[in-house]
Amino acid sequence: MESEDRIEKTADIYVSAEAVRDMKHKKDIEDFDTQTSKSQTPQHTVIVLSVHIHTKSTNYTEERDQLLNKISNITEERDQLTSKNENLTNARVQLIFKNKNLTNERDLRNELQICAGWNFYQSSLYYISNKTKNWTESRRYCTERGADLIIINNTEEQEFVKNVSGAAVVWIGLTDSDVEGTWKWVDGSNMTSGFWANKEPGGGRAENCVVTVAVPISKDWQDLVGWHDAACNKAYQWICEKRIVQLLLP
Incomplete structure (x- = not known):
């Protein structure tokens, strides 16, 4: 009887341990589900629009060079016009002085004629x-x-x-x-x-x-x-x- 009792008790301990393990496993699953449910945040849908531009760098480089060349030509034309304007201004000033000198000479002659007796x-x-x-x-x-x-x-x-x-x-x-x-x-x-x-x-x-x-x-x-x-x-x-x-x- 002592031997049977021991075996029976051993069996009881075994059954109890298995039950405990199953229960713990179940509880762990429930706890995980509960925790997941509580910690889960709303999900947002993000839509990303992507535009892909395909450029031809070679064409842009040629256009840039053409523009630079055009700017250079315009600058040269501007400098030529500026120089031409300066020359015309100098010529105008010389004509003004020449006209003034002629006028002064004429006035001087007239004045000297008026100044008879001086x-x-x-x-x-x-x-x-x-x-x-x-x-x-x-x-x-x-x-x-x-x-x-x-x-x-x-x-x-x-x-x-x-x-x-x-x-x-x-x-x-x-x-x-x-x-x-x-x-x-x-x-x-x-x-x-x-x-x-x-x-x-x-x-x-x-x-x-x-x-x-x-x-x-x-x-x-x-x-x-x-x-x-x-x-x-x-x-x-x-x-x-x-x-x-x-x-x-x-």
Whole structure:
């Protein structure tokens, strides 16, 4: 009985182990199905569109080269046109200058014809009057003719004035009317050096304009050869000066 009981018990243990294994296997399957069901995510359908372009690289290379060559030709034509335009511009400028020079020459000839009685010296034309006026009226006579009262810049010009004026007392373009003692030429420049006669200028506020005397004309004018100040309202002859460059200006 003890032996049978042992065998029976052994059988019971065996059956129990098999059942346990089957049950575990079943449970594992159920657990796997349950876990799979729980962890499963929705599936999405993705559609991919693919476009396949078939190119002929050789044809594109030829077209590119043709375009580059065409661009090069256009660039050359542009440069040629630019150069041609520059040449035409230069020619036009030369024609303008030539025309201007011809016009200036014509105007100069006309001006010289109009300036009959004017004396040419160095770079200016000079006119000495044979009438007498006060300083202001004398200057107006000059300016109405595109000139002004003479400005004496150097010894040579002073000698020229002496030669053309002779024994006349003539107005020149020098005055201190604006500021007493500050002598200015009619162009607004300051007098830096002059050809004053002995003890001149000496008239003070009563004598604000300047005449030049070439030779002693009387005892009263002894030692007064050169410049001296005089009352601007007195009447003397005058000398106008017109620089040649003024005739060439447009």
